[in-house]
Amino acid sequence: MISAENLSKKFGRKEVLKDINFCIQKGETVGVVGPNGAGKSTLLKIIATIMRGTNGSVQIDEMDTKKDTKKIREKIGYVPQEIAVYHELTARENLRFFAKLAKNSPEENWVRRCEEWKLAEHLDKKVKHLSGGNQRKLNILIALLHDPEILILDEPTVGIDISAKQEIVNDLRQLGSEGKTILYSSHDAQELETLCTSFLILKEGELLFYGSKQKVRQFGSVAQSKNFAETLGEIVG
Numbered sequence: 001m002i003s004a005e006n007l008s009k010k011f012g013r014k015e016v017l018k019d020i021n022f023c024i025q026k027g028e029t030v031g032v033v034g035p036n037g038a039g040k041s042t043l044l045k046i047i048a049t050i051m052r053g054t055n056g057s058v059q060i061d062e063m064d065t066k067k068d069t070k071k072i073r074e075k076i077g078y079v080p081q082e083i084a085v086y087h088e089l090t091a092r093e094n095l096r097f098f099a100k101l102a103k104n105s106p107e108e109n110w111v112r113r114c115e116e117w118k119l120a121e122h123l124d125k126k127v128k129h130l131s132g133g134n135q136r137k138l139n140i141l142i143a144l145l146h147d148p149e150i151l152i153l154d155e156p157t158v159g160i161d162i163s164a165k166q167e168i169v170n171d172l173r174q175l176g177s178e179g180k181t182i183l184y185s186s187h188d189a190q191e192l193e194t195l196c197t198s199f200l201i202l203k204e205g206e207l208l209f210y211g212s213k214q215k216v217r218q219f220g221s222v223a224q225s226k227n228f229a230e231t232l233g234e235i236v237g
């Protein structure tokens, strides 16, 4: 369970998260949605213990992100917006390097995952020669090396083609069906609808909505929106 209580974040005098409260249940796949600058990346970084909130708290399985940082990091895989791998090394060399840092990550486990994710045939290519989609997959597979219970992804499909996006969304759905809790920030309504079971919508640092996909659809019927993308747009305003 991931819960935020009266969470706020200021950069200098600018408040970019304002009194946020929510409670995400284990196994949910949560779409984190909002216009540019709404505070999505900031919120994800605070949950991932990369950044600290200014006031309030975030608890993960009753542990506090400020106090129990080390234990929480064992539970979390974080995929940053930027591709954070060594481009001059091969995909396999990257995975071996990060697997050593992750410690308990046997090679056969991540090789099997690479096979499932159709990356196995590219493992011996330098990252700079991989397609954008395969670089993005590698970025995610590295975050999964320590087999975290929670996966946090910040716009992981930006700038890649539609078929690579669909593959990544399908791979993440599979992880969701295995019971992982997933937080997923994106501007792509179609992939959000396919992947997510609930939504957390931010605007100018405020939490506008947190609820199930069903509740988003109900909002759509009230607002007479035609489809899911329009409904999300209506809520964000």
Ligand SMILES: Nc1ncnc2c1ncn2[C@@H]1O[C@H](COP(=O)(O)OP(=O)(O)OP(=O)(O)O)[C@@H](O)[C@H]1O
Pocket: 011, 016, 034, 035, 036, 037, 038, 039, 040, 041, 042, 043
């Ligand atoms: N390190 C920082 N110092 C100062 N201001 C920051 C910092 N990081 C983010 N901000 C500001 O905080 C606000 C929220 O940024 P954030 O990156 O969380 O938004 P976002 O919803 O992820 O946007 P996008 O969809 O464009 O990625 C923005 O106004 C941004 O300029």
